[in-house]
Amino acid sequence: MAEMSVTTASLQSFPKSLLCSLSTRKFNSSFHPSAILSPISRFCLISKFNSFRFSAAVVKAASSPHANTKEPMLPPYDVLITGASKGIGYALAKEFLKAGDNVIICSRSDERVVSALDRLRVETGKQHVWIPMQGTKCDVREGDDVKTLVAFAKEKLQYIDIWQINNAGSNAYSFKPLAEASDEDLIQVVTTNTLGLMICCREAINLMQNQPRGGHIFNIDGAGSDGRPTPRFAAYGATKRSVVHLTKSLQAELEMQDVKNVLVHNLSPGMVTTDLLMSGANTKQAKFFINVLAEPADVVAEYLVPNIRSIPTNGSTKATYIRFLTGLKAYSQIFSRIAFGARRNRYVLED
Template sequence: MANIVITGSTKGIGFGLAKAFIKCGHKVIISGRSNESVREALDRLQTPACKCQGFVCDTSDRQQVEALWQYAQVSLGSVDIWINNAGLARTGWSILDIPQEEIEAMVHTNLMGTINGCRVAAAGMQLQGQGKIFNMLGGGSDGEYFPGMGIYGSTKRGLDYFTDALGKELKPSGILVGKIRPGMVVTDAVIREARSNPDRFARSRKFMNNLVDQVDTVAEFLVQKILNCNKSGEKIRWLTGGKMATRMLVGMVRKREDQFARHGL
């Protein structure tokens, strides 16, 4: 049984990971930016056998991340797996048109939040003598370009380099550092952006429908890979190049079930 901390886990893929870990019998601490979001997530996760706790944490504030680590230490005794999942995706704008506040929000959360999480978790794991740290990557982290994702993709590309560097620096300690690429998942953020710009969503819906997946499907796959991962630097990937190519080819002859309809889109 592992003790796990997941940042930004009151919704989306982070929540899905928490649910999947709990289903496997592990102890999980979820976190989010507000008491309300943490309470609501815990209510949704509660089962007779649930081993889950929650803590309010804004990862862009190092002191709050340190408080999350201390809470986990006291509550669980140790942290075996720390997942830096907290992130923001504000897409649909060109680099010149995106509002300044959206740029700063993504940089602070995606970059500084993950760096804070890694530094705090790594320091704590060095003291306890073991642990695994995983960083959530995303579109752009491999250097690919997506229209409207210039800033978001840049933060994820930066995280890819940062994660490689951290893994090399921590190699002598035995602390494992890995990457997660969940692929295209129908999250609250995707639904929000689809509703905010229905014309753009309508144009890309058919293409996206061949590639997107539901949170629970992806999360259960990722959890097994995370638990079994024993090599630093490994990239756990759901939507591989081969899978993408196969889906696009199949989509030319057979229509896939609409992955968005169940979400009211």
């Protein structure tokens, strides 16, 4: 199966999706009882909810001795990246290595992950990068594979400070209406982007909440994450919308369980010039926005990694949404193109 390790923007309805998808914000996962309840029933609801939170905290404290403790997390960081054999996942791994961190990478393809390991060591001159076992794949859709990955990480590094999830996203290299999509393509997109994300988040939380220094989980979003339409790759957009919802839900769950040493964040790399994005550059509108807004994976990773590393470095306790392509940057580049013809034909020839 094909892997996708990039985030694409909606190429058919981009002007609409741009308005909401390119702003920077932080999540608020607080619980707010309904305002239509009477004062008495509302008080009862709050009391029951707080009692539930207290009970959950007691159970969690008994079963996870480190859930409410926090040791300082200092660099170099121990980093695990899924879907890191190419694209944005590979570029992120390279930047973490250049920063001096320890990195474990994995992929569904034995051949690609071994090749990526060799290239990373040559390109960075760093040796502290590993794969679970030479010739052993990790399919994020398989719970046993992910559990094996976690066991290897604990053996090799003891802790995982940063887990970069969902670089192994998929669109099945398919840009066409949903009505024309095959069962196989739909199954690949949904199981990789949604089921794989859930399995990795589950294992990451179980690992990190028992680490005295806790951990940070970063979920990669994509086109559709803001709820705007993604024609020609509707299934992909629907799964990326679920990334944001799942992240918010996990934040709320951890808060309810009084787990303070694990944070779940969202990460938005914007439009990255990988094979998958370029395979969709077959319309006039798609070519325009790829030339104007897309950037190579290395450029995106050079921005994202310092921002990711700053969170544990600063001791942040807030869930964060990190975006590479902000609204100001996007509108500035679009204006420069319209006014001065900038960025024309950067990657593809326009009609």
